[in-house]
Amino acid sequence: EMEDKVISPEKVEEAKLKARYPHLGQKPGGSDFLRKRLQKGQKYFDSGDYNMAKAKMKNKQLPTAAPDKTEVTGDHIPTPQDLPQRKPSLVASKLAG
Amino acid sequence: ADIISTVEFNHSGELLATGDKGGRVVIFQQEQENKTQSHSRGEYNVYSTFQSHEPEFDYLKSLEIEEKINKIRWLPQKNAAQFLLSTNDKTIKLWKISERDKRPEGYNLKEEDGRYRDPTTVTTLRVPVFRPMDLMVEASPRRIFANAHTYHINSISINSDYETYLSADDLRINLWHLEITDRSFNIVDIKPANMEELTEVITAAEFHPNSCNTFVYSSSKGTIRLCDMRASALCDRHSKLFEEPEDPSNRSFFSEIISSISDVKFSHSGRYMMTRDYLSVKIWDLNMENRPVETYQVHEYLRSKLCSLYENDCIFDKFECCWNGSDSIVMTGSYNNFFRMFDRNSKRDVTLEASRENNKPRTVLKPRKVCASGKRKKDEISVDSLDFNKKILHTAWHPKENIIAVATTNNLYIFQDKMN
Numbered sequence: 001e002m003e004d005k006v007i008s009p010e011k012v013e014e015a016k017l018k019a020r021y022p023h024l025g026q027k028p029g030g031s032d033f034l035r036k037r038l039q040k041g042q043k044y045f046d047s048g049d050y051n052m053a054k055a056k057m058k059n060k061q062l063p064t065a066a067p068d069k070t071e072v073t074g075d076h077i078p079t080p081q082d083l084p085q086r087k088p089s090l091v092a093s094k095l096a097g
Numbered sequence: 098a099d100i101i102s103t104v105e106f107n108h109s110g111e112l113l114a115t116g117d118k119g120g121r122v123v124i125f126q127q128e129q130e131n132k133t134q135s136h137s138r139g140e141y142n143v144y145s146t147f148q149s150h151e152p153e154f155d156y157l158k159s160l161e162i163e164e165k166i167n168k169i170r171w172l173p174q175k176n177a178a179q180f181l182l183s184t185n186d187k188t189i190k191l192w193k194i195s196e197r198d199k200r201p202e203g204y205n206l207k208e209e210d211g212r213y214r215d216p217t218t219v220t221t222l223r224v225p226v227f228r229p230m231d232l233m234v235e236a237s238p239r240r241i242f243a244n245a246h247t248y249h250i251n252s253i254s255i256n257s258d259y260e261t262y263l264s265a266d267d268l269r270i271n272l273w274h275l276e277i278t279d280r281s282f283n284i285v286d287i288k289p290a291n292m293e294e295l296t297e298v299i300t301a302a303e304f305h306p307n308s309c310n311t312f313v314y315s316s317s318k319g320t321i322r323l324c325d326m327r328a329s330a331l332c333d334r335h336s337k338l339f340e341e342p343e344d345p346s347n348r349s350f351f352s353e354i355i356s357s358i359s360d361v362k363f364s365h366s367g368r369y370m371m372t373r374d375y376l377s378v379k380i381w382d383l384n385m386e387n388r389p390v391e392t393y394q395v396h397e398y399l400r401s402k403l404c405s406l407y408e409n410d411c412i413f414d415k416f417e418c419c420w421n422g423s424d425s426i427v428m429t430g431s432y433n434n435f436f437r438m439f440d441r442n443s444k445r446d447v448t449l450e451a452s453r454e455n456n457k458p459r460t461v462l463k464p465r466k467v468c469a470s471g472k473r474k475k476d477e478i479s480v481d482s483l484d485f486n487k488k489i490l491h492t493a494w495h496p497k498e499n500i501i502a503v504a505t506t507n508n509l510y511i512f513q514d515k516m517n
Contacts, residue, residue: 009403010400014349014350033413034296037298041161044161046159047159051154
């Protein structure tokens, strides 16, 4: 007798995902999603950081650094514009191992 | 900032409220029916706009509290003014919306601009008279219900006693009295002692439309619990648990995610409730816990796209659903600005599109069809050309008429059925 093995589309998709991200699902997946969900919202260092970010959004015209000063060296005090962008999220991506 | 985040008709259907990501509420009012124009119902025009919530900063957690309006619920009208509850992630507000169409004029002691007159010039007594003025609609916050939720509020629901309401976040449900802002009672708490043991969260909650002691809440695991507040003060033990058994051989990585219920709504009759999970709409008879009585597939063709929908986060989209006034039709949104309606009696369903490009005003909407695979017929749209950024998460149905409100990302569409 023939066994008709039809793989459900969901399982096909699951296999695809596992192929791309082999470490996925090794921790209890449920808790990860849920904790990320509970943690929703952008984290800031403190209220000063938050207010600066809000001000930046409202006033997009900040004074730009002089064109020749593109490199931050030890010779001068860097301005906020010269520093690397603060990483926006402390919560790891759900796809990271 | 103009992304619509909630849509709700009031109890008469005359008013339609929308909330947006920027914390604003816009209320539309239906025009009075024109007796001579019996072939169309009144149009909805802007009635009032106000800023309900502002962004805040949670100092203890260093997290921003978004001003986005998650839900709006109307109170039934008791007097000339209208009242609604609006909520963001943390704070619920009771707003009073009142009309002013008369103004007192002819003050004895004051000039028209408010300056006081020289008392020695006042020789007669004059009583101010109310004269008509241009209609002014004022919104004022009457109550602010704050500091009761550690997690993010997903639902508010007004009790049929019209005195109390519930607010639900990911792990807890609180009961409030509309008059009292400094106290609320916790009625459900599913927070585990050890957060590492967290397995499910509350996704939606609603009071029963007629029984003031009954409410339901849905979970991220696809279950619905019905609770009776007469049983105990803390309703951690459910009275009924609604869950459809799952075939274990079909279980995949995605099973739990797509079973998460994004919305739960009682029928107007109170006999049934509807739940929305990622791919389907289910109707449950409150008397039968072990399976739904009806299941409608919203976009089954997405089952073979779950991998990419997981990668682009669309699998976590929270679609809402709604009943028509007579509980005979249910409606929910989908992608590509499509929305779906299911007729429970005829078992017919239709897919329609809310877009200005594809529909001229005052023309009948053309049904759409998605082609899952294989040969695409003319006028069909293939799954791969669906725009997953165009999602319809929020829809509402007028409580009495066949008028629906459908929110795309930035626009609100109001459709009505063709009247002969």
